[in-house]
Amino acid sequence: MSDNHETFSVFKIFILLLIMTAIEVVYGEIGNRYFYEQKFWLWGGLLLCAFIKGYYIFFYFMHVKYEGMIVKGNVLFTVPLIIYFMIMLTPDTGTNPQFNYGVAQQFDPMTNEVEHIGHGSRNVVNHGVRHLYPYLREQDAKANAGSAEDTVPGSGH
Amino acid sequence: MSQPLASYDPAVDAPVHHHPVYDYDSGPPVDRGKFAIWVFLGTEIMFFTALIGTYIILRMGASEWPNPAHRLAVMITAGNTFILIVSSATVVAALNAIQRGDRQKFIKWWGLSILFGSFFVAVQMYEYWALLVQHEAYPKNDLFWSTFYVMTGFHGFHVIVGVIWMFCVWIAAMRGKYSAKNNVGIELAGLYWHFVDLVWVLLFTLVYLM
Incomplete structure (x- = not known):
């Protein structure tokens, strides 16, 4: 991949991140004002924006997309650990009536x-x-x- | 019958190498520094997962939660998020410049990144001052504030470390340490900075907007 092509891609991703941030803030403001109780739509939309931004930062700005399996494996092993952590913690704190x-x-x-x-x-x-x-x-x-x-x-x- | 120990002279009899010697590097096929920073970032992911995961669980368990828009200055922090994303882009531009061998452009882009990072820290410190001094919003008040200060505080600490690290790289670059062929140190600092940016993208959504 040539430097020029990579720079052009970075610029596009940068613009995309700014647009996604603007959409997220506007959506959050409108959502918190007009449909705060509808958590599925409010949280779902916001988390979607956050994960799209996170994806582009992780795979392009951090060059993970162009790395081999050694680097990817160093990070991707955390995904099952995150899921395990959430599953183990939820029944204790998340659903305990005392909390x-x-x-x-x-x-x-x-x-x-x-x-x-x-x-x-x-x-x-x-x-x-x-x-x-x-x-x-x-x-x-x-x-x-x-x-x-x-x-x-x-x-x- | 074996020889007595006294006759064994290690200086003469001990083999020089206790393992095969190869003419190639048997380490992982990536730069050692890069490998190390990714292992470190893996631990950082788990650290912030613990904080964010606990926040989500506590919030899901609460029967009600204040609307963050009524407690926090969302628009100011949205501007701060914008600044952090811009700083990530300038870090990429700086890395591209040094990889082309353009040290002057690298120093310019990298300096801008440090400036944006410092600005982010300054705004967050102002926010803390406004909340703690003006609004008396202490961590002990309730769960919202305690989780807010823990998560944004640890992230802010990472940003400060990132700014200091980038400043050290900047000084080293001005002394001529980095070139088109030797720029791994810059890449490592850049990876850390992008990670800090990535964590903030999630924190901003979870704490300020949801």
């Missing part, structure tokens, strides 16, 4: 209740955008209905 509560909350085993811990920060969860979160919206609805029922771990699902 299944909101980001600004923690489970208190002494009282068997979930408490807010967003102290000391301008935590948007507690300041004006509660309606964006179905979990908190549900809490507010219960409070407005006069219910004294508190949240327990796992009740968000």
